[in-house]
Structure formats: C-alpha cells, structure tokens
Amino acid sequence: MHRLTNQVRPYAWGARAAIPRLLGTEPDGTPQAELWLGAHHGAPSTAHCLDGSKSLPDLIARDPDRVLGPETAERFGARLPYLLKYLAAEAPLSLQVHPDAARARSGYEAEESAGIPVDAPHRNYRDPHHKPELLLALEPFDALCGFREPAATHADLVGLGSDLAVRLCEDLSHPDTHTALRAALTRLLSLPDVDRCRMIDEFVAEWVERDRPCAHAEIVADLAARYPGDPGAIAALLLNRLTLWPGQALFLPAGNLHAYLQGTAVEVMASSDNVLRAGLTGKHVDAPELLDVVDFSVLPIPYARPDFLDGRREFRPAAPEFALHEIGPGRITAHLPGNGPTVILVLRGDVELVAEVGEGVTLRRGESVFVQADSGPIKVEGHGHVIATTVGSY
Structure with a gap:
C-alpha cells in the first residue's frame, strides 16, 4: 500500500473550508473545489513508496501488470482507468455534458491534428476518453440533472x-x-x-x-x-431540479446535461477531463459541439442503487472503468475485492487496512492510499467513514 499526496483544484466555485477540514489544514480564504485522487495527467497523485516518492502514473508505468493487474492492464492499457474526487461546491458548476467514447476519441484526434494545444482555453477534448461519472452525496447536495x-x-x-x-x-x-x-x-x-x-x-x-x-x-x-x-x-x-441526501447517488452517462449547484460529495469517473459546457461559466462554450452530444431524451432521474456486500455499499453502474464502495459511517468491518488497483480515502475516523499481501496501514481522516493489484483483497476495520474505488466489472 502506498500513501498518497493529492492535488487540490482551486476552481472559483469551490468552498473555502470543506477540503481543508477534511485534510486537517487551515483554510487560506481561497476556493478549494476538488481533491483529485488518481493518475490523470491534469493533477496526478504522488505515491510514497519504500524507494521514494513518485507520481502515480510513473509508479504504474514501471510495472503495469503488477500494479494494475494483468486484466486491468489488458483492458485499459498502462493507465489507471478511474479518477476519484472529493468535491466541495459553494457555488454552481457549469451546465455541462460529457461525450461518449467514440465522440471523445474522434474529437481528441481532430483537435490533435489541428494542432490545438491540449491546455488551450478553447480546446474541447483534452484526452481521448469518455467520462461517465457517479456522484455520492455526503451532505444535502443540490443539482440540475437531465431533461424534464x-x-x-x-x-x-x-x-x-x-x-x-x-x-x-x-x-x-x-x-x-x-x-x-x-x-x-x-x-x-x-x-x-x-x-x-x-x-x-x-x-x-x-x-x-x-x-x-x-x-x-x-x-x-x-x-x-x-x-x-x-x-x-x-x-x-429545461432540467430536473433535485436534492440528494447523504448516501444518495447519481450516475451520469454520456449525453446527460447537468449542473451541480451546491454541496459536498465524492465523485468517481472514468479518468478523463472532457467537458462540453452550455453555460454558467466563463470558460469556453462550443454550442454546436454540445448540441451534437446532448441526449434530448426525457428519462427518469438516474439514481444509482447500491448492493450491500461484505460490510460495504457497492455502486457498480454501467461503466467498466470503476465501482465505488462506501464503508460506514460508524463501527466498520468490511472487505474490498482485490482483483485490481484500489484507491481508498478516509472521510472520518480511524481505520486499519490489512491486505492479503504486505503490511497493514492505519489511516485517519483525510488520508488516502493506493493499493496495488498484487496486494490482494483488503480488510477494513475501525470506526469511521471510508470511500474506496476499484475497477468495474470484469
């Protein structure tokens, strides 16, 4: 298991105190919107290993089969296929939609061929991947989601x-x-x-x-x-207005027009930063591209329902890249599957993690680890509230 140091994204809509409170640091008065836990090139985590600290992408590149597991490496290449975020919104995020896999790939290739820098403000596709996402509310969380x-x-x-x-x-x-x-x-x-x-x-x-x-x-x-x-x-x-209560979750597939308005949540997604915006932002809006991607169907609000397994609530939506596991809050004894890489974040309390292979580790609020696939299943014990992300169904 490798302890992680994670990067905070200071977007203007972020809350001032929620992420510092999680991490046990003093607020500095600036908005802190998202804590990223993963290997996306936009803000990769740092893994602390016995032979020194290195970025999580570098750790994976060193031995993908061992770190990710041969099945994950074969399916997704030498990359962590998901990204976990702790999200703290004090003001509304942009009204946005995400592309499907085919559109993301073709859009990325077209912008690469056009020579548009990947960090250009008017760039639509910053990577060739889709971005289905699941959001789990940690407190009352307001959103606009899907057409009514x-x-x-x-x-x-x-x-x-x-x-x-x-x-x-x-x-x-x-x-x-x-x-x-x-x-x-x-x-x-x-x-x-x-x-x-x-x-x-x-x-x-x-x-x-x-x-x-x-x-x-x-x-x-x-x-x-x-x-x-x-x-x-x-x-x-045009959209459904809703409030999620703690423990409720939404799964947002490609084409779902949505905006998060206010609240604290954890979010897991396929590892991508592809966002097409319709408004409520000072960032680039490409109306023709967005209108081609939006799904104009009127569908039920896409609540995600968990299964209860081995002392945890498991959300496994229709996205092969990820599954989200919630353990607690309260006194916990749970087991996480060991068939791929796992990212674990402690939201509250003190917990002991014991893997099938290797030494255990104690984590407190705000601390996180990356568990390699070759560590096997993980036992989680203690008193607290824990979030974990694994690869989706094989």
Whole structure:
C-alpha cells in the first residue's frame, strides 16, 4: 500500500473550508473545489513508496501488470482507468455534458491534428476518453440533472410576455419531445450577441416579478445574478431540479446535461477531463459541439442503487472503468475485492487496512492510499467513514 499526496483544484466555485477540514489544514480564504485522487495527467497523485516518492502514473508505468493487474492492464492499457474526487461546491458548476467514447476519441484526434494545444482555453477534448461519472452525496447536495418533460417547462412559462419566453413556449409546444427540447436549448445557446443580455434580463425580470411557486422559482434568479447575460440561467428550466441526501447517488452517462449547484460529495469517473459546457461559466462554450452530444431524451432521474456486500455499499453502474464502495459511517468491518488497483480515502475516523499481501496501514481522516493489484483483497476495520474505488466489472 502506498500513501498518497493529492492535488487540490482551486476552481472559483469551490468552498473555502470543506477540503481543508477534511485534510486537517487551515483554510487560506481561497476556493478549494476538488481533491483529485488518481493518475490523470491534469493533477496526478504522488505515491510514497519504500524507494521514494513518485507520481502515480510513473509508479504504474514501471510495472503495469503488477500494479494494475494483468486484466486491468489488458483492458485499459498502462493507465489507471478511474479518477476519484472529493468535491466541495459553494457555488454552481457549469451546465455541462460529457461525450461518449467514440465522440471523445474522434474529437481528441481532430483537435490533435489541428494542432490545438491540449491546455488551450478553447480546446474541447483534452484526452481521448469518455467520462461517465457517479456522484455520492455526503451532505444535502443540490443539482440540475437531465431533461424534464417539455410540457412542464411550458406550463411554467405560460403567461410570460417577454420575447424570449414567448419564443421558448413555441419551441416547447412541438409534439415531439426531442424536437421541442433541442429547439429550446438551441435557441438559448444561439441568442445573437447584440440582443442576448437584453432578452435574458427581460425574461428574468418578468420571472422574478411574477413570483409563481414552482420547483425552479428561485434558481433562475440566483443563476442570473451569478452569471449575468448567461443563457444557462434560463436553460435550468429545461432540467430536473433535485436534492440528494447523504448516501444518495447519481450516475451520469454520456449525453446527460447537468449542473451541480451546491454541496459536498465524492465523485468517481472514468479518468478523463472532457467537458462540453452550455453555460454558467466563463470558460469556453462550443454550442454546436454540445448540441451534437446532448441526449434530448426525457428519462427518469438516474439514481444509482447500491448492493450491500461484505460490510460495504457497492455502486457498480454501467461503466467498466470503476465501482465505488462506501464503508460506514460508524463501527466498520468490511472487505474490498482485490482483483485490481484500489484507491481508498478516509472521510472520518480511524481505520486499519490489512491486505492479503504486505503490511497493514492505519489511516485517519483525510488520508488516502493506493493499493496495488498484487496486494490482494483488503480488510477494513475501525470506526469511521471510508470511500474506496476499484475497477468495474470484469
């Protein structure tokens, strides 16, 4: 087992205190949004080994079959296929969608061929991988996720007289659900620059003045105040508004338009940083590319349901790259499978990890380890709350 040192991403929407509280450090007043645990090139973890410290990608490259296991190395190459994050949102994240595997690969290759630097602000695809993700709430967590019925949004807009509201009602009246939603989102993302701020301001002013109760009553005004002139504030009306309670999880496959609004959670995903944004951001928005990737289906909210196995809750969604395991909170005795590499993070308490091969280790709140595949199954004992990520189904 290798103890990890992990990097914090200081995005503007991050909370000031949640990650320092986890790590036992003093807040410095700056936003700390995500703690990354993994081998993604954007912010790789450092593994502390008997022969010194090295980046996790370097540890893997040294002996992929031993570190990842031959099955994982054969399926995914010499790379850790997942990325675990501790996410602390004080303000809304961008309204976004992730591409499927084929789109990620073709988009990456096209931008590479065009000579666009991988860190260019206008780059869409920073790696050739898809990014299905699972989010597990650690406290009440607010989100927008997936399209609701066009008729529901239409009903919220009826009676509004602003130019944009009237046009959106026309779009949403189309009898075909996909056509209605595509037309409405396309309209919002294609507002002419000369009229965009005026049209959005008129819509928001009328929306606030009417003050009619609905699930989205406050979110439009709040988002518009945070992101003036951003059509994402109005696009929120097209999506389901929900609150996850601690222990509830969402699985977001490719094409699901979503935005996280506020709260603390852990998130595990295929190891990728490919994000296409529709709004609620100062970052690059590529409307045509996004509209080609979005799934305009109206589907049930994609809650993820766990199985209860060996003292843990196991989330194993339809993503071969990862499974997420939650152990605790409370007095715990659990076993983790040893058929591949494992990343373990202690959220609370003190726990003892004992692998089938090698020495055990004691971890406290905020500490984490990387367990090589050749260590075998892992026993977790103690009192606390633990998150672990393993490779998905073989």
